[in-house]
Amino acid sequence: MIEGHGNNIYDYSEAIGYDFSSNVAFNGNSDEIVNFLKGNLDCIKNYPDPCARRLSSKIAQHCSEKSASILVTGGAAEAFYLLAQLLGGARSAIMTPSFAEYEDACRLHKHHCTYIDISQFSKSDFSPYRSVWLGNPNNPDATLIPATEILSRCHAYPDTLFIVDYAYQELTQEKQLIEISGKRAKNLILTHSLTKSFAIPGIRLGYIVASAEIIAALSRGRAPWSVNSLALEAGCFIMDNYNRLLPNIEELMGESLFLQRELRQNPNLESLSSRCNFFLSRLKNGSAAELKERLVREFGILIRDASNFRGLDESYFRLGAQSRTANIKLIEAINKICK
Incomplete structure (x- = not known):
């Protein structure tokens, strides 16, 4: 799978300020x-x-x-x-x-x-x-x-x-x-x-x-x-x-749980429970591909369109938790788009 993976920053001319598309630990050493x-x-x-x-x-x-x-x-x-x-x-x-x-x-x-x-x-x-x-x-x-x-x-x-x-x-x-x-x-x-x-x-x-x-x-x-x-x-x-x-797993999981919890407040989203630093979310309306493009274009934020995982449809996207500042930026951006 050369195309469609996470951290595909090379596909965009826009500057990526926050990358949630990869499962790499944000607080790695x-x-x-x-x-x-x-x-x-x-x-x-x-x-x-x-x-x-x-x-x-x-x-x-x-x-x-x-x-x-x-x-x-x-x-x-x-x-x-x-x-x-x-x-x-x-x-x-x-x-x-x-x-x-x-x-x-x-x-x-x-x-x-x-x-x-x-x-x-x-x-x-x-x-x-x-x-x-x-x-x-x-x-x-x-x-x-x-x-x-x-x-x-x-x-x-x-x-x-x-x-x-x-x-x-x-x-x-x-x-x-x-x-x-x-x-x-x-x-x-x-x-x-x-x-x-x-x-x-x-x-x-x-x-x-x-x-x-x-x-x-x-x-x-x-x-x-x-x-x-x-x-x-x-x-x-x-x-x-x-x-x-090794990264601080308490910090890593704390941010993952924070992001999961905050996104569940949006009635247009469903976030699957996860005990890892990454998790799946699903749009109740619209496509992950469209959300991904808008986040890049309007906010410089990259997420992982998960529709190319066998068994998932076009509504799914995956997020790897980042720092608290970055997570808040993502939450605010998604809430503006998914009203």
Whole structure:
């Protein structure tokens, strides 16, 4: 999905003063990471380690895994395409609504896809499928599935691979509910992003946690040097300072709940409840595309038109909470438009 994603500021000639279209933490500590990279620019004089051994080791320690179970990727997006490639032609179930890259990656590699509402995850029969794809927390609706339920599904369908996108794991106060702790099921594959929580989406950095056999197979099918030297340095710095660099989740969720609560006061809107920094809203009249264009044109505010998420219609848009000042600007702008 090259077009239609969040943070698509390049599509507009107007200056974007406030960007609610991305789920990146507004209070991430990217400035400290940038300053660290400024002092380590010499790393670009050499090729990056194609195996990302130093970073893989640090991630493995963080995840209580062996390095052989870690694959560093150029963002979570590379992870999805590598996994879809490995399972080319498979029957796959994609929980919806969901990040479009799951479907795009599967279609590119000739999967036979079935789409199942994420609310049915605990009740669905997954025996016909080689792989099941979902986000936890799920993008765009912020659905949370307890880790115990995911592990239960893995054990019930041992011949099915469950691919769970944990890009937003750190952006909810319910982390303990969804975090996979203890022994990971052999048919469970976790994808992670280091760019959302740490507010460095331009770096493109993520990783996969899976069995050593799956990681080895993925490694054989990828292009060399897909993760550049600066990204690897950033990743090592993040892992060395992980908890300190995480955003203040109380502040983040406080602003999300504030924005949800205030928008519900508008009778022309419906905002879905969320325990993450992002949430869905729906217009009772009009289209999200029209609202998006007016907000950009009249107020310099960018939101995410969510109508291109499978299962959602033209009335849906997604918001990533920002600072209190920015949130108030958005509330005032929407109230002026949606009278």
